[in-house]
Amino acid sequence: MGRVYEPAEDSLLLLRHVEARVHGSVLDMGTGSGIQAVAAASKPEVSRVVAVDIDAGAVEAARRRAREAGVSGKIEFRVGDLFEGLGGERFDWIVFNPPYLPSEGDADEASWAGGQTGREVIERFLSRAARFLKPGGGILLVYSTLTGLDLGRVEASYHVEVLEERPLFFERLFCVLLRPRQPFLRPR
Numbered sequence: 001m002g003r004v005y006e007p008a009e010d011s012l013l014l015l016r017h018v019e020a021r022v023h024g025s026v027l028d029m030g031t032g033s034g035i036q037a038v039a040a041a042s043k044p045e046v047s048r049v050v051a052v053d054i055d056a057g058a059v060e061a062a063r064r065r066a067r068e069a070g071v072s073g074k075i076e077f078r079v080g081d082l083f084e085g086l087g088g089e090r091f092d093w094i095v096f097n098p099p100y101l102p103s104e105g106d107a108d109e110a111s112w113a114g115g116q117t118g119r120e121v122i123e124r125f126l127s128r129a130a131r132f133l134k135p136g137g138g139i140l141l142v143y144s145t146l147t148g149l150d151l152g153r154v155e156a157s158y159h160v161e162v163l164e165e166r167p168l169f170f171e172r173l174f175c176v177l178l179r180p181r182q183p184f185l186r187p188r
């Protein structure tokens with residue numbers, strides 16, 4: 001188990017938009033400390049949250065946070081790699097503050113290392129996310145200029161709206177709203 005991600009600027013950036021936008025059913029991908037899951041579950045207009053993390057220690061920390069906030073009844077916790085284990089579930093919103101920094105080899109932790117280029121986890125996420133959204137659903141995603149994400153490529157599959165941009169010392173952070181260009185149709 002790695003270190004549970006302590007909420008930072010990127011978490012707070014996403015949090016503002018989770019608080020402002022989500023409703024219905026919410027998938028909190030990479031829940032970490034559970035900050036987004038608990039904020040979503042605290043909204044009366046959110047009926048249910050599924051909180052997923054690849055790190056069992058993070059899921060335990062998120063479970064604790066939810067208990068302390070009195071919202072455990074609305075959140076289901078799962079340990080897994082991205083969408084594995086979610087079967088055919090669909091959500092109104094998916095929120096993800098992913099690990100987005102390039103790998104540093106042995107020192108890597110799931111909380112920040114997004115693969116060799118920093119984009120691998122995000123790209124795997126984006127290649128599957130649309131099929132887990134209900135029609136009309138949206139994704140709130142955070143990324144950094146250090147990620148080197150090719151927005152042009154993302155735009156081939158999603159309408160992209162930049163909701164907020166935040167300059168930090170060595171990078172700029174973005175929170176974007178993504179909506180699939182085509183709803184994912186289940187095979188009959």
Ligand SMILES: C[S@@+](CC[C@H](N)C(=O)[O-])C[C@H]1O[C@@H](n2cnc3c(N)ncnc32)[C@H](O)[C@@H]1O
Binds near residue numbers: 010014036098
């Ligand atoms: C930057 S932290 C964000 C934590 C929290 N959501 C927040 O906003 O503070 C990224 C989280 O994604 C998790 N994660 C990394 N790779 C993952 C994967 N393949 N599947 C699910 N979770 C993953 C990490 O364990 C970590 O908790």
